Amino acid sequence: xxxxxxxxxxxxxxxxxxxxxxxxxxxxxxxxxxxxxxxxxxxxxxxxxxxxxxxxxxxxxxxxxxxxxxxxxxxxxxxxxxxxxxxxxxxxxxxxxxxxxxxxxxxxxxxxxx
Amino acid sequence: xxxxxxxxxxxxxxxxxxxxxxxxxxxxxxxxxxxxxxxxxxxxxxxxxxxxxxxxxxxxxxxxxxxxxxxxxxxxxxxxxxxxxxxxxxxxxxxxxxxxxxxxxxxxxxxx
Numbered sequence: 001x002x003x004x005x006x007x008x009x010x011x012x013x014x015x016x017x018x019x020x021x022x023x024x025x026x027x028x029x030x031x032x033x034x035x036x037x038x039x040x041x042x043x044x045x046x047x048x049x050x051x052x053x054x055x056x057x058x059x060x061x062x063x064x065x066x067x068x069x070x071x072x073x074x075x076x077x078x079x080x081x082x083x084x085x086x087x088x089x090x091x092x093x094x095x096x097x098x099x100x101x102x103x104x105x106x107x108x109x110x111x112x113x114x
Numbered sequence: 115x116x117x118x119x120x121x122x123x124x125x126x127x128x129x130x131x132x133x134x135x136x137x138x139x140x141x142x143x144x145x146x147x148x149x150x151x152x153x154x155x156x157x158x159x160x161x162x163x164x165x166x167x168x169x170x171x172x173x174x175x176x177x178x179x180x181x182x183x184x185x186x187x188x189x190x191x192x193x194x195x196x197x198x199x200x201x202x203x204x205x206x207x208x209x210x211x212x213x214x215x216x217x218x219x220x221x222x223x224x225x226x
Contacts, residue, residue: 045215092159099210102149105158105159105160107156
């Protein structure tokens with residue numbers, strides 16, 4: 001089945017230690033998104049790639065970076081994780097990135113910062 | 115600015131009861147899209163339905179139904195004869211030309 005896969009499912013990192021979360025998709029969608037979801041809150045868009053075109057949300061901290069080396073893969077790099085960065089990180093894709101295109105989500109990576 | 119409000123933080127029902135999840139939105143766009151997603155305990159958000167701003171027809175899919183009313187800026191979701199497997203967090207979302215904004219979600223617990 002075509003899908004969005006996130007690895008790892010759970011990630012523990014130390015305060016200030018860089019960490020990378022990965023996402024891959026077999027849907028061949030043009031657009032890939034990273035959302036941050038803290039406990040009992042709505043998913044918050046961090047950034048998205050429309051093909052190779054990177055789009056950063058205005059309030060996304062500089063501590064968060066992303067890479068998309070090819071259509072299938074997208075990475076979220078947190079350069080110096082703080083305790084406040086502990087959250088579920090959700091990767092999603094869509095076909096066109098326009099408003100009517102539903103998002104297809106992965107299972108998420110739950111990040112713990114110790 | 116776009117905003118989605120889900121006033122019900124948590125709802126608990128007993129199996130076979132009907133339950134309605136409320137969603138109210140704000141937007142200045144004339145063309146927009148509304149969505150509902152389900153997030154079970156496994157964590158993956160699952161797309162349930164999409165509605166565009168020009169289509170106010172209600173929709174029924176099995177035990178699920180959606181009521182879209184532009185006059186009240188609402189897009190409510192009803193589960194008929196709820197089941198334990200319906201237990202999840204449900205998110206309403208609004209999209210204009212590009213970005214999708216989510217409401218805070220409603221946690222539904224269906225007890226046997």
